Structures are given as structure tokens and as C-alpha cells.
Amino acid sequence: MITENSGVPEIASTVYEEVKKVKVMPKVNIIVTGKTGVGKSTMINAIFGSRMTDTGIGKPVTDNIQMLSDDRIPVKIYDTVGLELDAGKQVKSTDDICGLIEKKRETGKGEEYIHAVWYCVNSGSKRFEDFEADFVRELKSKYRVPVFVILTQCYAKKKAAELANYIEEATAIKPTAILAEDYETDAGIIPAYGLDALIEKTTASIPELMRDSLITAQRINLELKIDLAKKIVAQTQVAAAAAGFAPVPGVSDALLIIPAQISMIARITKVFGFPFDKAAVTAIVGSFVGTSGATVAGRAIVSNLLKCIPGVGTIAGGAISAATAAALTGVMGSAYIAAVRAMYETLSDGDFENSGLIAKTLADNIKIVMSKADIK
């Protein structure tokens, strides 16, 4: 149990045990298909990070379908070998995809189902073929899977608009225009765009249980991650308010809410996809302690959080109301989200694997946020 006199190492150990208990999320299952070379792999990389295509390579499901998955990411991508021009192969490929959807549905387990199909079309192609339109319509109406038509490599928006109109007429689906990677032209660089909208649309049309998985797995839409983190804070505030009512003799009430806050930090960390090893945990706990000294970290955490709540001051005898318990938790949650946000925007693809860098940057950011009283 964490007491007034607990030090950073002791609290960090407790946190670390708590982190290990955080439930593994179910994997959201997405089929990515379209003709060869449209940019499927480039898009998967941009959305989920290179580790998805580097380390997740290679489990053949059929001749035409490969499953990409990585233990650390709650998503399974079924990457299909391009739908070829040859009519025989087209039929084989589309049959394979429909077969996979049916097979997964037959399991009767919602977590196993295919939750979305991303159908990619190169925005530079002259036409959207009839067989493509038929296939997309069939996925939608017969197989009842949310289907998104994606116009890839969209650096010439005007030209792409014509194709988009044609596709919408043929399928009744408004395509999402994307450029997964910056595109270099003689006139300058066209920055990547559109993937955040794709993630937002997809998230909105999959079952709620899978929504958190997709938000966690993707790295493109930071706002969705922040919203999910805020939801976790709100849930924890309810739990903390309840703990505020259940006094334990000899222990400050304020300390009783720390375990709930600990699992809050752990859950939020997972949403952002950071490695959370012991060193990172120790750095995070240490940064909430501030400068007051690591030997009495328990008390220091609480008094640091209290500083940020106007009108509360110190707590006599450690008794806190449910409202204060919720407020303390809110401060810790908001501080952590602010610190993560500041860091997230500066990270590049490979940095996510660098737990030393993550630990240090996060700890520094928490200190900065906590030193300003106006945490929102």
C-alpha cells in the first residue's frame, strides 16, 4: 500500500504492477484492398507506423491475402495482393475477400469479424472499372461491412474530383481523398493529408468496443486519442470519488485514490502507444513528486496536485471530500494528457520504440505542466 512515506521506487513498483494488469484490447480487423501499386502499404505505414509493415510481415491467409499484426498494436490488417487486371484473377481475389468476411462472421464472435474495408483507388487512374463498382456495392449491401473508398496519391485535387464524382455515382459512397506521404514536385512539396479524416469516419462506423482499439492503434488522429484519454479520466474521477468516501484508519484519504489514478495513467499511456517500462514509470512518478524529495513521494504527489486546485489549499488530517478526490484525479489526468500531447507532436516514427527518450521527455513535460497552475 502507498503511504505518506512511500518513496518513488515503491510507488513506481506499484504503478508498474498496475500497468501489467491493464486489459489487452481486442484487435480491430480491417481489410485493405485495391489494385496493385495504388499505395496500400504506404497508407498502412503512415497510419500505424512502420513497425506494422516491418515486423508484422507475412502471415499468408490465402494466396491473395496476408495478415499484418503486431502484439503491441490492437489491429489486424488484411493486406490483399492487388486486384489484377486479368479477369480470372479479379474473380479469385474478390472471392477470397468475401470468403474471409464470411468465415470470420461464422465464428459468431464480434471481435473476430471484419470491421471495415478500405478500398483504395489511385486518384490518377483514368477510370473506376465496373468490376470494382460491383465489388464495392456487394461488400456494402450483401456483406454489410462498412466500406470506405479511398482515393490514394491525391496530389492533384482537381483532377481527382472528377473521379470522385464518378465513384460516388457508381457506389453511393463518397470517396475519401488522401495523400499518405508528402509528395515532391518541381514546384515544392505537397504535404500529406486526409488520413485523419479516414480514421475519424472509420471510427464512427465500427462497433464501440472496436473504436477504442482503432483509436489506440492509429497514429494519425491525435484528437481522437485525446478524447479517449479524457473519457478515461472521467471514468477514474468517478472511481476516485467513491474511494474518498471509504476511509481507512491511519491512511490519508488522498493517498487512497492513488491506485485508481495509477491505472488511469497506465491506460492513457497505452492509448498513445508508448512503451511503458519500469524506467518510464519511475520517471513519470518522479515528475509528479516534483522537487519536494523522493523519500516522501506519496505526500508530495498529493500536495502537488492540490496546488493546482484553486481554493483547496492543504488537507487537514488527510480527509478529502468526494469532490476533492475527483478534482485531484482530474488535475493528474489533465496534466498527464497535456504532457503527452506536447510530446506526441514532436515524435517521429522510430521514436516510439525509444523508451529512454519517451521516459525523459514525458517526465520533463509533466514537470512543466505541473509548475503552471492553470491545467485545463
Ligand SMILES: Nc1nc2c(ncn2[C@@H]2O[C@H](COP(=O)(O)OP(=O)(O)OP(=O)(O)O)[C@@H](O)[C@H]2O)c(=O)[nH]1
Ligand atoms: N509520395 C507519395 N508516394 C506514394 C504515396 N502512396 C504511394 N506512393 C508510392 O507509390 C508506390 C506504390 O505504393 P505501395 O504503397 O507500395 O502500393 P501497394 O498498393 O502497397 O502496392 P502492392 O503491394 O504492390 O499492391 C510506391 O513507390 C510509393 O512510394 C503517397 O501518398 N505519397
Ligand SMILES: [Mg+2]
Ligand atoms: Mg503493398
